[in-house]
Amino acid sequence: MxxxxxxxxxxxxxxxxxxxxxxxxxxxxxxxxxxxxxxxxxxxxxxxxxxxxxxxxxxxxxxxxxxxxxxxxxxxxxxxxxxxxxxxxxxxxxxxxxxxxxxxxxxxxxxISNFIKNTLFVTLNSATQENPGDSYEFVCTSPTTVEELNLIISQKGPTLEPIQKIRGLASKYSCAVDTYNLLKQELS
Structure with a gap:
């Protein structure tokens, strides 16, 4: 119509x-x-x-x-x-x-689970690594999105390091390689 x-x-x-x-x-x-x-x-x-x-x-x-x-x-x-x-x-x-x-x-x-998953996937895909083996870094202006990513980590990889804000930068975060790999697996 x-x-x-x-x-x-x-x-x-x-x-x-x-x-x-x-x-x-x-x-x-x-x-x-x-x-x-x-x-x-x-x-x-x-x-x-x-x-x-x-x-x-x-x-x-x-x-x-x-x-x-x-x-x-x-x-x-x-x-x-x-x-x-x-x-x-x-x-x-x-x-x-x-x-x-x-x-x-x-x-x-x-x-809205697909909206949440898509947002997390796009955020995670924006992460870059300066050198192999370094932590991944990404910019995220939504603390709620970072909370969602850390919720997955606490549920699926409780022994892994959570995503952390990079000190001195307004909206840039760091994600350890093993944490990044877990999130990629969970969001794929």
């Missing part, structure tokens, strides 16, 4: 579009159009669930979690957002975004 909606310039002005592009980290009108299409679908699906099931959740945090679930499914498509992205979209602090992401993962874990 194709559904078309029309938005006037009064409803979405040029300055509104620029603000949305900035908030979502977009550069072009085409990126904005695709993002708005995906956001519209997420909102539509949220309303359909409300109409078909028992209405809206009653607690504000549950409403945010449900909204994030629909954004994961229809906007972020195949990955978990960083806390920074959530802060921009939901107008939350970093701490609130981290809590929202953590609670949403907990509540919808089975439904």
């Amino acid at each position: 194709d559904i078309t909606i029309n938005i006037s310039n009064d409803e979405l002005s040029a300055s509104d579009k620029n603000l949305i592009k900035e908030c979502l980290g977009l550069n072009t009108a085409a990126e904005l159009n695709k993002a708005l299409t995906n956001l519209t679908k997420a909102a539509f699906m949220e309303y359909m669930k409300m109409l078909k099931e028992k209405g809206l959740p009653t607690r504000a945090d549950e409403v945010q979690q449900e909204r994030l679930f629909f954004l994961l499914t229809h906007y972020f498509q195949n990955r978990l957002p960083s806390e920074n992205e959530l802060s921009s979209i939901f107008q939350l602090t970093q701490s609130q975004s981290k809590t929202l992401l953590r609670n949403t993962k907990s509540r919808y874990r089975t439904k």
Whole structure:
């Protein structure tokens, strides 16, 4: 089923579009159009669930979690957002975004397990080794992603060294070779 909606310039002005592009980290009108299409679908699906099931959740945090679930499914498509992205979209602090992401993962874990796995896989694949035998290093702006990787390590390789932040660098992490190999095996 194709559904078309029309938005006037009064409803979405040029300055509104620029603000949305900035908030979502977009550069072009085409990126904005695709993002708005995906956001519209997420909102539509949220309303359909409300109409078909028992209405809206009653607690504000549950409403945010449900909204994030629909954004994961229809906007972020195949990955978990960083806390920074959530802060921009939901107008939350970093701490609130981290809590929202953590609670949403907990509540919808089975439904978003592929998004989690894809995010971890992409993060791990970005790791590089300066010399053979050295630890792998990677940049990750989402502490929650690093927590997920360390959770796998604690469950599947409890005697291995966890991923550690590199001292003095904002978002760069170190991963021992045996830990990296375990994670590659688990995420493949």
